[in-house]
Amino acid sequence: MAQGVANVWWAMFGFFTLVLVVVSAIWIYAMWRTPRQVSDEDAIRINRRWVIGGGIVLPTVSIVLLLLFGIPTGRSMLPLPVEGEQPLRVEVTGHQWWWEVRYPDDGGIVTANQLIIPAGRLIDVHVTSADVIHSFWVPRLGGKIDMVPGRTHVMRYQADQPGVFRGQCSEFCGTQHANMVLHVEALEEADFERWLAARRNFSPAAPTGEAGTVFEARCALCHSVAGVSDGNRAPDLTDLASRPYLGAGVIANDHEGLRRWLQDHKSLKSGNAMPLHDDIPGETLDGIADWLETLAP
Numbered sequence: 614m615a616q617g618v619a620n621v622w623w624a625m626f627g628f629f630t631l632v633l634v635v636v637s638a639i640w641i642y643a644m645w646r647t648p649r650q651v652s653d654e655d656a657i658r659i660n661r662r663w664v665i666g667g668g669i670v671l672p673t674v675s676i677v678l679l680l681l682f683g684i685p686t687g688r689s690m691l692p693l694p695v696e697g698e699q700p701l702r703v704e705v706t707g708h709q710w711w712w713e714v715r716y717p718d719d720g721g722i723v724t725a726n727q728l729i730i731p732a733g734r735l736i737d738v739h740v741t742s743a744d745v746i747h748s749f750w751v752p753r754l755g756g757k758i759d760m761v762p763g764r765t766h767v768m769r770y771q772a773d774q775p776g777v778f779r780g781q782c783s784e785f786c787g788t789q790h791a792n793m794v795l796h797v798e799a800l801e802e803a804d805f806e807r808w809l810a811a812r813r814n815f816s817p818a819a820p821t822g823e824a825g826t827v828f829e830a831r832c833a834l835c836h837s838v839a840g841v842s843d844g845n846r847a848p849d850l851t852d853l854a855s856r857p858y859l860g861a862g863v864i865a866n867d868h869e870g871l872r873r874w875l876q877d878h879k880s881l882k883s884g885n886a887m888p889l890h891d892d893i894p895g896e897t898l899d900g901i902a903d904w905l906e907t908l909a910p
């Protein structure tokens with residue numbers, strides 16, 4: 614898909630460079646040559662020729678040529694019916710400032726800030742928003758699409774090769790718009806199936822002791838973890854430990870990063886909706902962090 618967009622871009626670039634060169638050449642010639650005396654009727658006739666040629670024929674031909682390039686590329690991104698293997702459906706919802714990702718056909722798997730897809734297969738991404746307008750954009754996979762509250766837009770993608778691609782919200786959506794990064798990973802089809810199965814069968818143990826009490830009283834109100842809690846206002850944490858970043862790209866998801874995020878997320882990402890739980894004793898926070906680190910299917 615990105616290849617198609619790139620082709621249209623290069624075609625436009627090449628074509629309009631040609632237009633620029635031709636128009637500049639005519640313009641320079643017009644300035645350089647000695648004016649010739651013509652009658653009023655001749656002047657009108659010559660002007661009319663230039664208006665029709667340069668003002669109507671040339672733009673019409675240019676636009677038609679570009680449409681011939683553009684329309685098929687645009688069509689290839691539409692979720693039109695296909696024969697054979699059906700596209701994988703994923704649902705991505707924009708939030709201030711994170712991404713909710715669902716796989717409705719695969720046991721309702723939910724994750725956040727990461728989109729795992731099979732390489733070499735069509736993916737229909739259904740996007741919407743829970744609050745303001747965001748925009749789904751993974752530059753190396755091609756087209757960008759707005760995420761509008763109350764509407765669902767669909768765009769079709771395909772990653773030809775396995776790899777990691779960076780997605781970024783591309784519609785200004787508030788102070789942390791820049792910190793709305795989506796980690797996209799395309800896996801070999803077999804690895805993707807393994808990932809799906811592992812996610813489906815993953816049932817983490819609930820946290821115990823003081824950490825468990827605090828998790829249940831606070832974190833669980835907003836966050837869900839499969840089989841443990843079902844909050845629905847914040848990112849699902851079921852596979853948190855398998856994600857490369859915290860806070861939608863703000864900080865690396867390692868032992869250090871997780872503790873820093875829990876203690877200091879307001880300075881890492883000011884304005885984020887998570888309350889600052891700075892009254893929780895350090896060792897309880899450590900207990901919660903230790904448990905969160907086990908959340909890897």
Ligand code: CUA
Pocket residue numbers: 707708709710746747748782783784785786787789790791793
């Ligand atoms: Cu979401 Cu910008």
